[in-house]
Amino acid sequence: MLHVVISAKDDRNRTVTNIGDFFRASILTREEEGGEQTGRKKEIGGSGAVGIITDHQNGTYTATFRLLWEGEVTIRIQLVHPRQAIDFIERNIRRYPIDLVAFQKRYVVGHGTVDTQCNVDPVIFKNTSAVWRDPLVNRRRCVRGLATQQISGFYRNGVWNSLVCKNRHFSSQAGWQQCLKGKTMHFMGDSTIRQWWEHLVRILKMTETHIPEAKHSTGPLLAQDPVHNITVNFRIHGPPLRAEWTRTFHIKYVVNAIDEIEGGPSDVVGLTIWAHFTSYPVEVYKQRMEAVRAAIERLLHRSPETLVVIKSANTRMGNSLISGYWLAYKLDLMMREMFRGIDVVLVDAWEMTNAQHWHGDAIHPAEDIVVQELEFLCSFICPL
Known part of the structure; x- marks a missing residue:
């Protein structure tokens, strides 16, 4: 196992104490063909695997990799989104739950066409259980003999x-x-x-x-x-x-x-x-x-x-x-x-x-x- 500690910094080199920055981690070995005879090298399919990110909730993260093959490796860490960007994305989706992408349906009538806008039916948002699958919906009355679930x-x-x-x-x-x-x-x-x-x-x-x-x-x-x-x-x-x-x-x-x-x-x-x-x-x-x-x-x-x-x-x-x-x-x-x-x-x-x-x-x-x-x-x- 290989553990890599990541410290999130701002443009002034100060540790950013966000909780929930979204990182992506991978481990890879590039393979190349060609050489001195041709003077050119061509990259072909290499070895690679993902790493598991652990958020320590203090501005530091750990990426954990399994070393599954021999040879030199490259560790790639990517900050996909800082927490602020994730919050903005989530707010935007909640604000425009069906309006972010426009869809059209085309009806072919003989040799002509009729285009009309279509999307998810907004009525589903009136039923929160259908959207969020609330685990407390439709619970039974408390009576003797009920089985206790593994997570009760x-x-x-x-x-x-x-x-x-x-x-x-x-x-x-x-x-x-x-x-x-x-x-x-x-x-x-x-x-x-x-x-x-x-x-x-x-x-x-x-x-x-x-x-x-x-x-x-x-x-x-x-x-x-x-x-x-x-x-x-x-x-x-x-x-x-x-x-x-x-x-x-x-x-x-x-x-x-x-x-x-x-x-x-x-x-x-x-x-x-x-x-x-x-x-x-x-x-x-x-x-x-x-x-x-x-x-x-x-x-x-x-x-x-x-x-x-x-x-x-x-x-x-x-x-x-x-x-x-x-x-x-x-x-x-x-x-x-x-x-x-x-x-x-x-x-x-x-x-x-x-x-x-x-x-x-x-x-x-x-x-x-x-x-x-x-x-x-x-x-x-x-x-x-």
Whole structure:
């Protein structure tokens, strides 16, 4: 591989810090025939390949070439357009979307001809989806059983847009209250789903019930909004735990906790289990999740109207040997496979934390990310 660094300069030899100048790069070897006998040389077909341009967004670029043949080579770098020219071209096309080139159609009528102007029908610009192919057009309502695509959504101006279904966004506390009115939320798992409990309590300004000797980190936690009849619970998933000292009578295996839920159309069960299992072989995690899946199947059998939501792992940094990114990723892949084909909702926190770039990777995602996870959850509780 050959790497060539390019520095864009103006006519005063100052570095130009444009972002998006359009360069063209190629590598070539010219071949010539003829020689001393004729005194003339004729250039014939030579060797050549393109280079890949990387814009470092600071006025410098790198052209990368593969060296695919032997011999002397020439590197050719061409500034096709500076960024300003590209901007002008794009503005011009938007200003004159069908008027830059005139077309004529000729009708032959007997021995005569009739010419008329023609072009693209401008009516197509009234349908933006036809022009821009908006990926958010024609999304379905958020209901259980929808498949999660490989790319399940994207951020636009910091707001998550699901490609799975039409996801909600709330602009006021009243919107949250109307959606969750009459609901009982059972959140079980590790601290990344405890964040759901914490932020709902904050958003809805709920009243927390003090449970004697319960620790906030492990629960059980209970909060209520009596006006709108909203109840939110949290409890840890049971051992293994990396947490502060906790009374054992407050710890319950998640399978047993699921079996105690009667269920119904007003119940939402949210689960995430991963962060405390990363230091174990995947077989340990698999066995636990098989038991969880069986408990969920029993719940849905006795109460099919219960909404069950699985929150995936989220990206994180940490000791690579016990809690790092790769270990979390492996468990997340197993979890997805474990719940394939079962009538549950997946909140893809892995992608929602992986796609953002304004926060670092952390075991506990930032507030704005957690709130958008909750908005996606609510998209299935009160679909648009």
